[in-house]
Amino acid sequence: MSVIRLSFPYGESIQWFSPEKIDQLPKSPLKDWLLSKGSLTQKLRSHCAEFEVKVLGEGTLTPFSGEFPSQTQAWVREVLLCLDGIPWVFARTLIPGSLLQQKESDFLTLGTRPLGELLFSSDEFSPGRIEVAHFTPCHKLANLMHSLKQDANHELWGRRRYFSYHDEELIVSETFLPAAQQLIKN
Numbered sequence: 001m002s003v004i005r006l007s008f009p010y011g012e013s014i015q016w017f018s019p020e021k022i023d024q025l026p027k028s029p030l031k032d033w034l035l036s037k038g039s040l041t042q043k044l045r046s047h048c049a050e051f052e053v054k055v056l057g058e059g060t061l062t063p064f065s066g067e068f069p070s071q072t073q074a075w076v077r078e079v080l081l082c083l084d085g086i087p088w089v090f091a092r093t094l095i096p097g098s099l100l101q102q103k104e105s106d107f108l109t110l111g112t113r114p115l116g117e118l119l120f121s122s123d124e125f126s127p128g129r130i131e132v133a134h135f136t137p138c139h140k141l142a143n144l145m146h147s148l149k150q151d152a153n154h155e156l157w158g159r160r161r162y163f164s165y166h167d168e169e170l171i172v173s174e175t176f177l178p179a180a181q182q183l184i185k186n
C-alpha cells in the first residue's frame, strides 16, 4: 500500500453528466447502484463479510478545471473501498476549505473509517444531485487499476454526489472498478 500512496492523487478530470442527459445508462443492477441515494458504504457492507477503507491519500490540492469551479483549493481524500479484500470503488472527495474549517476534526481524523459514517450519521449533511460518468481510465488511475490487477482498459461507470452542509457543498465521486462491475452484474 505504501507504494500506492506515493502516486496520490489518482483522480483525473472526467466529464460528468446528469443521468437524464446520458442516452445509454447501464442496465440494472449497476444503474441502481449508480443512482442509489443512501450510503454507498452501507450498501457495500451488505455485499461482503469484510469491508475495508484503504486511504490512498489526503491533502489540500487544486481541483481539476470544472471539478469544483468555485474553489481554487480543496481538501481531497482518495480511497479504495474493498469488499473481502477486493477493491470495488475508487472514491475521491473534495471539501472546500470553508467547510473543512467548520468540521476539521471530523474530516481530518476519519482515517480508515468510511466518510459515509460521518455524512449519514446526522442530518447536518444533506445528499443532493447525482451526476454520472462513463470513461476509460488513463494516466495514474489506469496504473492503479494495473497495480490492483484489474483491467485498466475496462470502461468504468462512476457517479458524483453533492452533499450540502448549511450553505457549503462537498463533492464525493465514486467509480465502480472492473471487479465491482463484474460482481454487480451477476
Ligand SMILES: C=C(O[C@@H]1C=C(C(=O)O)C=C[C@H]1O)C(=O)O
Pocket (backbone or CB within 6 Å): 038, 039, 040, 041, 042, 053, 077, 078, 079, 081, 089, 091, 092, 093, 113, 114, 115, 116, 117, 119, 172, 173, 174
Ligand atoms: C459517502 C459515502 O462514503 C463512502 C466512503 C468514502 C471515504 O471513506 O472516503 C468515500 C466515498 C463513499 O463511498 C457513503 O458511504 O455513501
